[in-house]
Ligand SMILES: Cc1cc2nc3c(=O)[nH]c(=O)nc-3n(C[C@H](O)[C@H](O)[C@H](O)COP(=O)(O)O)c2cc1C
Ligand code: SF4
């Protein structure tokens with residue numbers, strides 16, 4: 175048995191050249207083979223990769239999709255994002271629990287099923303959703319949950335749960351998913367296929383010098399679509415000019431910001447546009463390698479994307495003398511993630527690509543100076559790279575005149591929540607929130623979360639503001655909250671998410687977010703008072719200022735923005751007079767254990 | 780004009796902070812010129828005799844009686860100061876906070892290697908205050924106005940803080956008084 179294990183592990187490691195920096199892939203394959211990474215398996219991997227065992231254990235313990243203890247054959251991951259909650263997700267979750275006879279977080283006695291919660295899996299427009307092993311199931315109801323359990327119990331493979339395929343490439347034989355695209359509005363850059371000429375962008379780029387390509391991207395005024403909005407051309411220039419022995423292009427397809435799902439639709443419908451963009455980026459910065467970092471939740475797209483890459487290789491667009499350009503040897507590999515939001519942060523993402531825990535690195539040095547394997551690296555979002563292809567195809571002037579004059583181009587927005595038409599909207603920058611709400615059929619909104627939990631929550635007085643870099647910036651997530659929604663419950667959910675996803679490296683984020691959540695819980699429980707708001711304000715500033723990476727620096731935003739825009743929600747819950755006591759302290763509760771042990775009642779309660 | 784009153788209490792502490800109060804040495808004479816001691820172990824007054832300007836608290840709350848005393852202090856003092864690590868954070872007593880109460884008591888009175896307890900009973904005289912499920916720092920039970928760090932805070936820090944509070948001036952603690960390495 176153990177000989178066998180070593181043999182299998184050794185085969186897996188050989189597949190990745192016994193290269194310790196490919197440990198993500200090794201562990202992923204081993205995990206798929208054995209269902210978990212046992213102690214013996216960790217030993218075998220460490221031996222084969224010639225790395226300390228603790229590196230393997232550390233990696234396994236970091237990612238939500240890896241386990242060091244036996245997990246069930248079928249792992250059901252219930253997406254418990256706020257949008258799923260709003261769509262009666264709890265009814266679905268309760269049904270799964272009842273039907274399986276376990277609580278979420280447990281495994282059935284026979285080892286057949288595990289139930290877990292997972293944050294946003296990128297299906298907010300078709301919530302409630304769940305991942306059953308790698309299979310995505312959407313639009314769940316209690317009835318459907320019952321059927322699913324029945325089918326699985328009767329031995330059906332999770333893939334068999336998909337009865338009807340979604341539209342477009344969701345029905346492709348390598349995808350076969352029930353996911354739907356929900357493209358509600360096609361804009362000129364990414365989704366309007368009418369005048370798109372695949373391959374032209376790359377051809378034009380290769381006819382130019384790399385410096386000219388970078389200049390074109392600068393002239394187009396392309397800014398990053400992943401959230402931070404950094405000018406793409408400038409990033410490429412830094413990367414090109416940094417000294418190093420090789421350079422790398424990384425496409426960030428981690429799409430972990432709750433409420434964002436537009437990259438999923440690009441990956442499904444426009445993979446060539448993306449890979450062309452990556453190739454152009456590779457040419458511009460002088461890279462030979464591209465990495466697509468694909469979130470573990472989108473594993474169902476992996477075979478399809480691998481196939482697209484193979485086709486590009488076959489037609490000479492990748493590999494030796496890519497696209498016929500002598501001396502330009504560029505190829506792309508896919509790096510699968512494994513369920514960690516922080517890996518969307520570019521330095522954590524690089525750690526993950528290097529076969530490490532997804533811990534962010536200290537910046538500076540920035541990835542453009544020292545990124546993947548210590549060499550200059552350009553990390554860009556999926557949508558950003560698609561824009562690149564179109565800029566090189568149609569010219570920077572064409573691109574920069576789309577938008578509101580300041581922010582150039584279109585933006586893909588993932589709209590979900592209380593609206594009639596959730597889905598992906600490609601819209602020129604400059605649209606007001608109000609216009610957007612009307613389009614999506616959510617004009618009666620009481621609040622909109624722009625940019626996901628790390629963005630901000632705004633109310634009707636801000637609905638006249640524009641979606642653009644200069645005003646309301648967003649990586650794409652737009653969550654709509656209709657009349658009657660409890661906004662503080664939303665904030666609570668977001669803080670729960672950050673507490674869960676903090677990598678734990680630095681204290682302000684690891685501890686600070688917990689303290690914020692505790693104080694928020696206290697207020698929501700009706701035990702807060704005025705000074706708690708002041709305390710929250712102080713804490714929020716501290717966590718933002720003292721955290722090491724973008725996660726901690728933005729994690730207090732749900733509280734910060736609602737304290738600013740929805741202060742009345744907090745104030746309505748505050749106690750008036752407390753006489754100097756702390757209402758959250760409950761003496762009765764605190765002496766209960768001792769009362770039981772001593773078998774007498776407290777004289778003070 | 781009557782002198783302002785000062786009260787002190789030791790809750791779940793080791794009395795080290797009170798020792799530090801006494802460490803102000805001959806300045807205690809100056810202090811009694813400035814204030815009257817009210818409820819305090821220093822003069823053994825058990826109950827408040829009137830409203831106090833300042834209450835100094837050593838130790839956090841480990842039992843119901845501590846809570847009772849602390850609440851009385853809050854009701855009777857204008858300014859309440861957590862003095863020392865135990866009052867501020869729970870300190871050494873809070874080391875038990877990760878262990879269930881029953882386990883703590885069993886270890887202390889039944890199972891510990893040095894325990895001699897032929898009766899096999901955990902002390903349960905009604906005179907003994909019931910323990911809380913964990914040790915709470917004072918500010919989780921009542922509002923605390925100031926925190927003096929240290930284990931114990933040096934006498935000079937206590938003196939500087941009390942003097943400033945009595946004179947209604949900002950408390951200026953030089954670096955040397957709050958540096959602990
Ligand atoms: C916690 C955290 C999560 C992030 N998640 C993503 C993500 O899922 N996708 C993405 O493109 N950028 C994400 N980013 C931003 C990236 O760090 C980086 O700025 C971006 O990928 C750069 O690409 P761009 O300039 O093309 O936008 C995240 C940042 C933080 C701090
Ligand atoms: S801010 Fe949070 S996620 Fe970022 S390094 Fe610190 S603990 Fe990790």
Ligand code: SF4
Nearest residue numbers: 792793795863864865
């Ligand atoms: S802070 Fe130190 S000196 Fe003061 S009571 Fe606690 S242990 Fe004793």
